[in-house]
Amino acid sequence: MAAIPNLNLILEALSLNPKLHGGTARRKRAAAIHFADKKAPEIQENQPLPEVTKRRLAVGLASIAVFGSSGIGKSLAEDNGFWLTGPLPIPTVTSDIRNKETGTRSFVKNQMYIANIGTKGSMYRLNKCAFDLMALGDLIGSDAWSYVLRYLRIKATFMYFDFDKVISTAEANEKQPLTDLANRLFDNIEELEDAVKKRNLSLTESRYEGTLVLLQEVMSKWPKILNTSFEVKSMK
Numbered sequence: 001m002a003a004i005p006n007l008n009l010i011l012e013a014l015s016l017n018p019k020l021h022g023g024t025a026r027r028k029r030a031a032a033i034h035f036a037d038k039k040a041p042e043i044q045e046n047q048p049l050p051e052v053t054k055r056r057l058a059v060g061l062a063s064i065a066v067f068g069s070s071g072i073g074k075s076l077a078e079d080n081g082f083w084l085t086g087p088l089p090i091p092t093v094t095s096d097i098r099n100k101e102t103g104t105r106s107f108v109k110n111q112m113y114i115a116n117i118g119t120k121g122s123m124y125r126l127n128k129c130a131f132d133l134m135a136l137g138d139l140i141g142s143d144a145w146s147y148v149l150r151y152l153r154i155k156a157t158f159m160y161f162d163f164d165k166v167i168s169t170a171e172a173n174e175k176q177p178l179t180d181l182a183n184r185l186f187d188n189i190e191e192l193e194d195a196v197k198k199r200n201l202s203l204t205e206s207r208y209e210g211t212l213v214l215l216q217e218v219m220s221k222w223p224k225i226l227n228t229s230f231e232v233k234s235m236k
Contacts, residue, residue: 088113093164095175097182105186107156107193114161119169122162123222129155129162130215137208141201149196156189159218181221185214 091114099105117125133155139148163182167175188211195204 091161093161095164095167095182096179097160097163097167097186099186099190105156105160106190107153107186108160109153109157112154112157114158116165119166122165126159126162126166127219127222129159130218134212134215137212140204140208145196145199149193152189152193152196156186156193160186178221181214181217185211185218188214 088111090110097105133152136148136151139151160182163178163185167178167182170178188207192204192207192211195207
């Protein structure tokens with residue numbers, strides 16, 4: 001058994017209990033720890049530590065610091081009502097806005113979390129995403145194909161599920177016009193996505209021009225929503 005000298009100060013610092021939620025922090029008396037190693041030679045008092053022993057000691061102390069405090073982080077996460085404790089839910093659509101041949105949309109990223117912010121919030125987010133995609137043209141032709149593709153898919157995914165939310169809660173006479181607009185937009189975005197993947201500049205510019213027209217039409221549906229201030233929790 002080899003005793004490690006001058007370890008009390010380090011272990012005393014690690015053993016301090018943090019003051020959480022108004023509780024009183026208590027300092028416990030640190031005890032000397034002995035590390036057993038059959039292959040290690042006996043270390044005498046005040047003898048310099050070998051390099052191997054120093055490395056093992058550093059790894060051991062790091063493990064104590066990480067795993068000793070992991071219970072605190074876990075308890076705080078479980079008490080926070082905003083944390084998701086399970087896997088991300090996969091959103092679905094109920095409106096007739098899927099691609100008729102594939103049953104989905106090629107640009108949809110199912111790994112994304114689409115927060116339910118209500119119908120009014122979905123209208124707001126639709127306009128914001130349309131506005132953002134209207135600025136995407138500045139990157140076309142600037143050798144940023146990968147970024148254009150990722151950005152297009154992310155924004156289009158939000159618009160896909162937000163359109164479904166808006167259509168499902170719309171009045172009966174508004175459902176079909178909104179469905180037609182959504183399908184024209186998403187058909188065009190799929191064509192634009194295909195052109196971007198091929199890195200065909202002339203084809204991408206041509207299809208992006210058609211996308212701009214549809215994005216402007218989306219924004220004209222709710223022209224005042226972008227200037228409206230409201231809280232997410234009050235959306236209905």
